[in-house]
Amino acid sequence: MMNIPVSHFHSWERFSESELAAMLGEFAEYGLRLISLNSGTCARLSEEAGYRAQLQRECRSAGMAVLNCHAPHMPGWELNSPDGAVLKRHLRLLDSYAELGCETVTVHAGTNDGGEPLTVLRERTARSLEALIRRAETLGMVIVLENTIFPTDTPAELLGYLKRFRCDAFGICFDAGHANLMDGTPGKRSADMIEWIRRRWNGEVRFEADTLGRLLPDVVSCHLHDNDGRDDRHWLPGEGAIDWRRLLARLERAPRLRSLQNESxxxxxxxxxxxxxxxxxxxxxxxxxAV
Known part of the structure; x- marks a missing residue:
């Protein structure tokens, strides 16, 4: 099938040093030798001096390698924040990602939870992306913008950023679980969705016709996880409603695809x-x- 490397997320930041060594060893035992750093792990890199060296040491000992990372996106880290200190923290972390060997850095555009106009949020995100892409280019990494479940990161919004910052150091992280939530299917209604998703859309979710179809030419990496089509469950593939055979066949046609990420x-x-x-x-x- 696809000759594409697969990396695996975990809540690595939750483990003590000895627990981390044991967990990495267990991953390696089953041939899962490529990992992704999740948002919490990356936040710990920012907060704790010496944590990067610990990760490097334990990965090396277990014969593991870091391939991808997901930049922090929780409150206080959003790219569309008006606080300039947020961007500075993201920029400082890029050097740590590069030292760890990350090829791609997944980012979110940011939420609309504060109720500000989309035009304002869009311009803040654009300013952050421009600085991150410029720095990533010098480090040999790719900033990949993810489709989630907000009005701020619909396919139309993501395509707007792609047009604005067209370069090899910028692309898309296609999230299969989020697309399964936001793509419309026969009979699917806004009322079917979990309340926290409806709230982001002021009660009436706007579904997409085909998220992957619109983003496919610029998909550089993917988040693979499953759900029931109404809540962001992050189950293992095969445990929800996604047609994985069809999805993977389509991803094979993505000209820029370089990695898959298990985000269960x-x-x-x-x-x-x-x-x-x-x-x-x-x-x-x-x-x-390669897994």
């Missing part, structure tokens, strides 16, 4: 590395990709 919530659901390995072996066919 392993810590939350207590998913063991052996189960992850079994899932992705079946999903991507044995020995078809």
């Amino acid at each position: 919530e392993h810590f939350k659901y207590g998913i063991a590395p052996r189960r992850i390995a079994d899932c992705f072996e079946k999903l991507l066919e044995k020995n078809a990709v």
